[in-house]
Amino acid sequence: MNRILAIALLAVALPAQAYQFLTGYDEAPTIAAALERVKAQPGRHVLIYFGMSEFCPPCKETRAILNSDAVRDKWRPNYMVVNIDIFAPSAAEREVIDQAQVRWAPVLVFLNGAGKRVAYARQLRGSPEAFQLNEFVSQRQYAMSTVGRLSAQDYDPSRLSRAAAETPRFDDRPRLRDVLAQKHEQLSGAQIRQLLSGKRIRKENQEWFLTLDFGEKNFLGATGSRKDGRGDMRGVGKWYVTKKGKLCVELTQVARDVDETWCRHVFRAGETYYVVKDLRPERLAYRFTLQ
Numbered sequence: 001m002n003r004i005l006a007i008a009l010l011a012v013a014l015p016a017q018a019y020q021f022l023t024g025y026d027e028a029p030t031i032a033a034a035l036e037r038v039k040a041q042p043g044r045h046v047l048i049y050f051g052m053s054e055f056c057p058p059c060k061e062t063r064a065i066l067n068s069d070a071v072r073d074k075w076r077p078n079y080m081v082v083n084i085d086i087f088a089p090s091a092a093e094r095e096v097i098d099q100a101q102v103r104w105a106p107v108l109v110f111l112n113g114a115g116k117r118v119a120y121a122r123q124l125r126g127s128p129e130a131f132q133l134n135e136f137v138s139q140r141q142y143a144m145s146t147v148g149r150l151s152a153q154d155y156d157p158s159r160l161s162r163a164a165a166e167t168p169r170f171d172d173r174p175r176l177r178d179v180l181a182q183k184h185e186q187l188s189g190a191q192i193r194q195l196l197s198g199k200r201i202r203k204e205n206q207e208w209f210l211t212l213d214f215g216e217k218n219f220l221g222a223t224g225s226r227k228d229g230r231g232d233m234r235g236v237g238k239w240y241v242t243k244k245g246k247l248c249v250e251l252t253q254v255a256r257d258v259d260e261t262w263c264r265h266v267f268r269a270g271e272t273y274y275v276v277k278d279l280r281p282e283r284l285a286y287r288f289t290l291q
Contacts, residue, residue, distance in 0.1 A: 189245035203288035
């Protein structure tokens, strides 16, 4: 059985969150502290909540579900929570994010008292889904599930370097199928032009948070910062909409590993917009929001 890479900073205190994530839950300042408390309360699990304090409507939707009275009443007795902000992390939080290989949000990772990962979830889409997930974890149904047994992996500080090299990352990026599973709309070319002309959006790709300004005469300005905190970028270019209704972006003067030259379909689901290369359900769907 593979192990996920270990959290080397288990004992490093994460600073108190300036932004409220899950409220009304029992929280711990570190994963190590959470595990210690869970060992003394064998009926509980550790929940590591990776969220974003900005630029993430799906995070707001998931928090609204988990912070509702009905869901919180069911979840609170079962979990010791550690909140981590991937949008504006501290140095200690960034280490955890990098080692857990989380690049999108929201992500929920569940550990048992031995520090073994027993469940993993992304965006929740309603209270029934939250109740089902809680039952799966709290009643230890993962121990009876083939998927649960195969996916259980340890957070083991002694194996950090080897695990980092051996463990495949979880692909937590949204796909078009995730968008289509929601109430959604595919935007026409006219709708795209009306939506974006003169507007600023916040967009993310696998490695970057980006701000794009859609100006007059198809001018495009861009700034961004790497998700790992190791660089910034600034660029200019152009944007346009094709006859087939696809949004096209062409950026120049950017960091070497920022690939923002593309044409994409645009979808809206709730408050979130997505761009996808084609209409295959497995295609990656990169989200953006109007600022």
